[in-house]
Amino acid sequence: LGDVYKRQAFTNKKPITLTTLGNFKKNSEKFTCLTAYESTMASVISESGVDIILVGDSLGMVVQGHDSTLPVTMDQLIYHLECVVNGNSGSHIMADMPFMSYSTDDLGLENAKRLMQAGANSVKIEGGEWISNMAQALSDRGIPVCAHMGLTPQTINRIGGHHVQGRDPSQKEKIINEAIALEKAGAAMLLLECVPGNLAQEITSTLKIPVIGIGAGIHTDGQIMVVHDMLGVSCLEKPPKFIKNFLPLIITNLFILVSNAAISNSKVRLLDYSNNTIGNITLSNFDSSYNIIKLKGIAHNNVSDTKLCTTISNEYGVKASTIELSLIHISEPTRLLSIADAVVW
Numbered sequence: 001l002g003d004v005y006k007r008q009a010f011t012n013k014k015p016i017t018l019t020t021l022g023n024f025k026k027n028s029e030k031f032t033c034l035t036a037y038e039s040t041m042a043s044v045i046s047e048s049g050v051d052i053i054l055v056g057d058s059l060g061m062v063v064q065g066h067d068s069t070l071p072v073t074m075d076q077l078i079y080h081l082e083c084v085v086n087g088n089s090g091s092h093i094m095a096d097m098p099f100m101s102y103s104t105d106d107l108g109l110e111n112a113k114r115l116m117q118a119g120a121n122s123v124k125i126e127g128g129e130w131i132s133n134m135a136q137a138l139s140d141r142g143i144p145v146c147a148h149m150g151l152t153p154q155t156i157n158r159i160g161g162h163h164v165q166g167r168d169p170s171q172k173e174k175i176i177n178e179a180i181a182l183e184k185a186g187a188a189m190l191l192l193e194c195v196p197g198n199l200a201q202e203i204t205s206t207l208k209i210p211v212i213g214i215g216a217g218i219h220t221d222g223q224i225m226v227v228h229d230m231l232g233v234s235c236l237e238k239p240p241k242f243i244k245n246f247l248p249l250i251i252t253n254l255f256i257l258v259s260n261a262a263i264s265n266s267k268v269r270l271l272d273y274s275n276n277t278i279g280n281i282t283l284s285n286f287d288s289s290y291n292i293i294k295l296k297g298i299a300h301n302n303v304s305d306t307k308l309c310t311t312i313s314n315e316y317g318v319k320a321s322t323i324e325l326s327l328i329h330i331s332e333p334t335r336l337l338s339i340a341d342a343v344v345w
């Protein structure tokens with residue numbers, strides 16, 4: 001995560017292009033992708049340094065409340081894409097081609113054109129070798145394509161459920177060969193969903209194009225998550241095992257954003273679980289790998305450093321041992337803000 005955080009907001013972030021993503025791969029630098037469907041979330045995500053924003057057809061589930069991605073239409077996708085484009089500041093915007101929007105070559109070209117004209121930087125299509133022609137046709141016309149393989153939600157009715165793909169040797173070989181074919185056809189990126197980690201690792205090291213994973217282990221070049229899942233508000237009754245609630249980590253990241261935004265004297269009021277004010281801290285620097293969170297400032301006399309560390313650690317999901325406090329304790333009551341207030345502020 002160190003690499004990722006170093007590229008975040010307030011550091012004159014340059015737009016993320018295919019070249020940037022290719023260089024991440026060359027330099028073995030991991031990159032991040034999150035979904036967004038509207039402008040506020042897109043601006044938070046892009047400003048926090050996420051490299052790719054996917055306007056995914058997962059919007060059918062997390063925004064529209066359907067039980068699959070199939071009902072999403074081109075017009076709806078474009079509406080959400082335009083909202084995201086309005087909030088974006090430099091992330092690469094990838095837009096999903098909805099179910100059946102590329103069922104023929106002509107349809108695919110026309111619909112990809114619409115997405116690019118609405119502000120996408122690349123399009124994502126689900127499928128294996130059968131989408132090679134489409135990938136080539138789009139790429140020839142200057143449209144970068146991300147091929148989505150493994151578990152492809154648009155074919156959920158054929159697959160019969162959210163199962164890991166590529167476990168048995170013949171399926172594994174097929175996925176590897178199709179990934180190679182797609183790269184040859186001109187795909188600019190590959191996304192692997194729900195495949196065994198060792199398969200994703202093999203494909204990542206075989207292909208020159210960046211490989212993004214979701215539920216595909218830790219060895220892909222980039223990782224993607226549906227933002228609702230990441231925030232712990234997944235609509236799925238039985239969320240897949242790979243879904244992790246990153247909210248505490250995000251809040252830690254927001255600490256960093258705040259400290260970057262207002263380097264000196266950014267006062268943050270801390271509240272404990274019972275809403276008691278327990279400290280008034282100034283966010284100072286974080287070390288370069290962000291393994292240590294350094295906080296300095298003023299705390300109440302009646303709150304020990306240990307209690308502050310435990311509270312921060314419990315509330316924001318960071319290890320108490322990574323928090324370094326340097327606080328002056330005072331006796332007079334101070335009106336304090338919560339971290340969330342500080343972020344809005």
Ligand code: KIV
Nearest residue numbers: 035056057058214224
């Ligand atoms: O639509 C989407 O959000 C996706 C991700 C699950 C990768 O395709």
